[in-house]
Amino acid sequence: MHKVVHIRPVDDVISHEEAADCLCGPAGEGVYAAATTQAVGLIYRHHALQPCREWEASADA
Structure with a gap:
């Protein structure tokens, strides 16, 4: 089973979707x-559009 994790900035100018096509x-x-x-997972690192101090990580179920 492959796990997917998204690392997203919280305090950015836009809200980041938990998707590969954000x-x-x-x-x-x-x-x-x-x-x-063998690949066991994938990490998506979202890009901040402004300098951010808060980030969060969330995994797909």
Whole structure:
């Protein structure tokens, strides 16, 4: 089962959708099991449109 985590700025000028097609164009990064090259998840790092001090992470169920 693949897990997806979104890291989003909380205090940005826009509200960031918990989706790969958010307006900020988040970059996806694969997470791999240490013993194999099998992908076990994906982390989307959302881009802040202004300097932000608060960030949150949330995982898809």
